[in-house]
Amino acid sequence: MGDLTYDHPADLWHAARRGEFQTTTSGLCDGYAQANLVILPKELAFDFLLFCQRNPKPCPVLDVTEPGSPHPPAAGAEADLRTDLPSYRVYRRGRLVDEPTDITSYWRDDLVCFLLGCSFTFERALKENGIPIRHQEERVTVPMYITSMDCVPAGAFWGPMVVSMRPIPHHQVVRAVQVTSRFPAVHGAPVHVGDPSRIGIRDLARPDFGDPVSIGPDEVPVFWACGVTPQAVAMHAQPDLMITHAPGHMFVTTIREETLGVL
Amino acid sequence: MGDLTYDHPADLWHAARRGEFQTTTSGLCDGYAQANLVILPKELAFDFLLFCQRNPKPCPVLDVTEPGSPHPPAAGAEADLRTDLPSYRVYRRGRLVDEPTDITSYWRDDLVCFLLGCSFTFERALKENGIPIRHQEERVTVPMYITSMDCVPAGAFWGPMVVSMRPIPHHQVVRAVQVTSRFPAVHGAPVHVGDPSRIGIRDLARPDFGDPVSIGPDEVPVFWACGVTPQAVAMHAQPDLMITHAPGHMFVTTIREETLGVL
Numbered sequence: 001m002g003d004l005t006y007d008h009p010a011d012l013w014h015a016a017r018r019g020e021f022q023t024t025t026s027g028l029c030d031g032y033a034q035a036n037l038v039i040l041p042k043e044l045a046f047d048f049l050l051f052c053q054r055n056p057k058p059c060p061v062l063d064v065t066e067p068g069s070p071h072p073p074a075a076g077a078e079a080d081l082r083t084d085l086p087s088y089r090v091y092r093r094g095r096l097v098d099e100p101t102d103i104t105s106y107w108r109d110d111l112v113c114f115l116l117g118c119s120f121t122f123e124r125a126l127k128e129n130g131i132p133i134r135h136q137e138e139r140v141t142v143p144m145y146i147t148s149m150d151c152v153p154a155g156a157f158w159g160p161m162v163v164s165m166r167p168i169p170h171h172q173v174v175r176a177v178q179v180t181s182r183f184p185a186v187h188g189a190p191v192h193v194g195d196p197s198r199i200g201i202r203d204l205a206r207p208d209f210g211d212p213v214s215i216g217p218d219e220v221p222v223f224w225a226c227g228v229t230p231q232a233v234a235m236h237a238q239p240d241l242m243i244t245h246a247p248g249h250m251f252v253t254t255i256r257e258e259t260l261g262v263l
Numbered sequence: 264m265g266d267l268t269y270d271h272p273a274d275l276w277h278a279a280r281r282g283e284f285q286t287t288t289s290g291l292c293d294g295y296a297q298a299n300l301v302i303l304p305k306e307l308a309f310d311f312l313l314f315c316q317r318n319p320k321p322c323p324v325l326d327v328t329e330p331g332s333p334h335p336p337a338a339g340a341e342a343d344l345r346t347d348l349p350s351y352r353v354y355r356r357g358r359l360v361d362e363p364t365d366i367t368s369y370w371r372d373d374l375v376c377f378l379l380g381c382s383f384t385f386e387r388a389l390k391e392n393g394i395p396i397r398h399q400e401e402r403v404t405v406p407m408y409i410t411s412m413d414c415v416p417a418g419a420f421w422g423p424m425v426v427s428m429r430p431i432p433h434h435q436v437v438r439a440v441q442v443t444s445r446f447p448a449v450h451g452a453p454v455h456v457g458d459p460s461r462i463g464i465r466d467l468a469r470p471d472f473g474d475p476v477s478i479g480p481d482e483v484p485v486f487w488a489c490g491v492t493p494q495a496v497a498m499h500a501q502p503d504l505m506i507t508h509a510p511g512h513m514f515v516t517t518i519r520e521e522t523l524g525v526l
Contacts, residue, residue, distance in 0.1 A: 046305070046312060049313065053324055053327060054337065066417070184525065263441075
């Protein structure tokens with residue numbers, strides 16, 4: 001077994017590469033940003049990058065590789081995105097066909113890797129400001145909802161925004177907006193505060209993805225754009241090949257989280 | 264003659280479309296962001312968008328059109344980028360071949376229009392904070408310099424960062440950093456403060472583009488990434504066709520400048 005503390009992202013990359021680390025990356029490599037991975041053929045890469053540019057809240061781009069290269073220049077040039085995540089999902093024409101721990105056998109010279117910011121970073125910032133993270137307290141997956149808010153389309157890519165919800169005590173809502181506004185590269189400020197019906201959510205107790213969480217009488221549901229959005233949108237476009245990280249099994253970058261903060 | 268005040272960007276678009284407005288857009292349509300225009304063939308669009316994503320300070324993307332469409336969805340969907348700027352420059356394989364006031368005859372179905380933020384917006388914010396803009400006081404073009412700082416390359420696009428320089432009084436340098444940090448979509452915070460030799464500039468009195476300005480004994484030269492960078496980089500890639508705005512003859516968007524402010 002490798003070093004289970006994985007202080008530096010490279011320790012974790014190497015353990016995953018050797019097949020010695022295959023579980024969630026949640027809570028590992030304290031202070032380093034983790035990223036969603038979406039791999040698409042080059043012929044779709046411009047439209048997908050444009051989709052991300054037009055929808056920066058659900059799709060905050062941290063890094064993009066050159067076509068055919070598995071090495072992310074800004075997020076960890078020494079990493080190999082084909083082997084250094086603990087688990088992947090492979091889709092053909094939008095259908096899940098494999099969940100491997102290594103995608104070397106699927107690699108092609110026309111593939112482009114997109115790394116998108118992940119909510120782990122802003123959740124840490126909320127906690128450091130004394131704001132509770134309910135789904136962590138209840139040890140479940142954050143509840144996620146398909147909204148009535150359409151993303152701005154780009155080429156083959158279009159669809160509704162998916163949001164995650166965290167119940168925030170009334171007196172901490174303003175601080176929660178301030179804290180997450182500092183991190184636009186990891187979804188940034190909320191997209192909605194309060195009444196879920198205003199964004200097309202009928203029942204908070206029945207999320208479309210993840211698990212429901214309890215909401216106290218003094219708490220307000222606050223909604224952030226979610227990294228599931230680009231995956232859902234990309235799947236919808238039915239590319240001949242798409243590869244993503246498996247949920248919770250992220251790429252750990254060498255980007256220090258605090259360097260993503262604005263002002 | 265049209266209405267010379269041009270309160271709304273559409274007034275200016277229509278006047279330019281009719282051939283009645285062909286001069287600089289500087290100072291027009293108070294409160295609306297103005298944009299640099301770069302038009303490239305679709306085959307280069309992914310690499311150019313990636314270059315902008317990797318170099319957001321010199322290349323802050325405000326909007327990108329669908330291939331073949333001259334209508335910018337976020338910056339002014341009713342505008343036609345082929346006719347609604349006062350003046351253009353047309354390059355073939357990096358060589359300037361025409362300076363028309365209308366590019367309809369050059370239009371092709373594979374062209375993609377990029378609108379990039381422009382320093383007019385942060386200059387207004389500086390002035391509203393009582394910080395002087397020397398080149399405006401001296402009625403010359405802002406001095407620009409080619410630096411020793413390389414942009415992060417993407418495909419065919421690479422080259423040095425070009426910066427603009429504004430002398431700022433010592434006691435206002437911190438405020439100038441704060442004010443411009445609020446506007447990442449229009450070049451954002453400075454890239455350097457002080458000694459020009461640290462970024463490869465030999466002589467402030469001899470700018471590579473624009474005009475020299477005087478620097479007082481209590482002033483510090485402050486350098487911001489400049490929108491000339493993407494044009495220089497794109498020209499260097501020698502695309503078969505590239506079209507840009509003529510210097511100072513920008514596209515006036517319907518984006519209110521204040522909406523570009525973060526926090």
